[in-house]
Amino acid sequence: MKAGGNAARDAGWPGDLLGPVSSLPEFSRLWVAFSGGLDSSLLLHVAAACHPDVTALHINHQLQPNHEQTEQFCRDACARLGVALVVERVEVAGSGAGGLEDAARGARYRVFRRWVDDNDLLLMAHHGDDQIETVLFRLLRGTGVNGLAGMPHTRPLGRGRLYRPWLDISRERLEQVAMAAGLNWVEDPSNAGHAFDRNYLRHAVLPGLKVRWPGLLKRVAHSARACEESEQLNQRLAELQWQACSDAGRLKLEAFRLLTGPEQRNLVRWWIHHQGWQVPALSDWSQALTDMVGAGEDREPEIRGEGFSLRRYREYLYLVPNIDVPEPSVWLAPGPPMKWGRWHLQLMAGPSPVTAKTPSPPIRVSTRQGGERVRFTSGEHSRALKTWLQEQGVPPWERALLPLVYRQEQGINELIAIGDLWCSEQYSGGGHAGGWRLIVERDCD
Incomplete structure (x- = not known):
């Protein structure tokens, strides 16, 4: 826990932090994802200074030895601010294919979607350094322009929306303001090590990049915005081609074959994502689609994803959810x-x-x-x-x-x-x- 005096709810927060939080989109209820760390603690204080009714949402993953102390810190902090608090304890069962980080993130977002109601807004304290880490991490994973666009400032979340007001502000700036205000926060012990990929980027890679390229945050943000624009064009193209190639929720192979390889892959990825599934991480999407489109009519090719499969029958492609066979x-x-x-x-x-x-x-x-x-x-x-x-x-x-x-x-x-x-x-x-x-x-x- 960082030491310091108590920051008043109505403290005079600087304009570069206050502005993005005070000018939010319309909402029915305002939530703040509150971990107890520096970033979310500062965001909760600034949000409480701007808006009369704020609710903090703390998710205890129960992974760290100090998780009970962190939960109590969040309760005390919200009590001092006069902010309502919802606490959810989750079980992160196994690391899964994406590792412990992805498993914890999945558990966290399931809670978010359960609590965020119609027209609600959930604020998250991601900052510019988080954006750099995300872009580099996805680059090393071999992602496309969608991943290299980084984290969006806002996106749908359940029945409401997620919003990141400080995505253009550096972590150094947030720490400077928090220290000057005498803010208290809790350090996550896992953030100090290099076991997790993001921590390795944060501690071993980014400091050297920032020294070599002082304007790194702006450079990466510019590239991310360019990738975001490219992805928006891809999405629009897929929507138009879906109208031309679809029939009753299926893709007509006759029309699909007229598309170029990149257009086919873009349309299928859009279709999968539009149905709410994760696009499978295939080593060669081009070959997989070529095999599916070129298979004989007596064949039943498929591409399996998490919770669904892409299948062909006669002259159509189908997205088929995994469904258990009912009782016989x-x-x-x-x-x-x-x-x-x-x-x-x-x-x-x-x-x-x-x-x-x-x-x-x-x-x-x-x-x-x-x-x-x-x-x-x-x-x-x-x-x-x-x-x-x-x-x-x-x-x-x-x-x-x-x-x-x-x-x-x-x-x-x-x-x-x-x-x-x-x-x-x-x-x-x-x-x-x-x-x-x-x-x-x-x-x-």
Whole structure:
């Protein structure tokens, strides 16, 4: 903890720090991400001086030996300022593929998204030195222009927005102001070592770069802005090409093939990001897309990402979320809709009154087991379900998730519905066998 006197809530903070915090976009509620460190402590004081109702949000990752003392420091600091405080303790389970830093960041942002409500604004104390670290870190990871644009001043966060008012101010300036104000803060013990990549850049790389190039912060900020503008153009191009190449949420290969390789990769990355997923870090995106587009119609190529996969079926590309296959067999009783995978099924009374003489039929819902046959109208021969689904153009991964609905009684095992693709006239339209109606809908409906 840094020693010093108590900084008053209404202290005369310098204009270069006060200005960006006082002129914020409109918001319903103002949050400050408060770790207890120098940067966020100073931001909380300045925000409290500018705005009457501020709420601090402290996330305790429980990773450092002094985490309880840090949490108590945050409670005391907010009490002195008269600022409301929300404290969340999180479990950072394992380091995952991105290391402990990424795991902690993921846990932190999940909390942010849970608390930040409609039109809320969350302030974060990232500064110019953080921006340099981010750009260098992403450069060393081999990122594209999107990553080299660095951290944006503002972006959507859950139902609200994240805002970084001090991204153009150096860490040295923040420390100068904090020391002059006699501000207290807590040092994170992990920041002193070189174990984490960002700490290594901060302590071993950036000091020498700043000596060699005194205007480093402005130089990197200029390059980051240029990359941001380039990325905005990429995004706009992808939006226009999506309008020309898409059909019902899919990409038409006929139109997609007319794009250049860079345009194809840009469009697919935009599509993945637009759906809320992380773009997979492939060693050769160009080859992966070439293989997918050029695969024969009898092939089922895919590119797997975290929580989804990019797949091809016939002349279309699909983004397919990972969905667990529902229970293989369940009974459907009359009443409220039953959720089954990403479907909702309901057995309800039809227009004609249901009496004790017309009890609800025994209805079973199942996944495909293989060899199913269906008779669409009475008197006609049954057909192989597999062949009919192929004729309807249903992709293979969709077939495995379709709810097949059977009427099963007295030795009868009759297929009466196939997802939302077909329903027997006895349970739809005006038929309503025995007064009962069957409704099958997707979640997206």
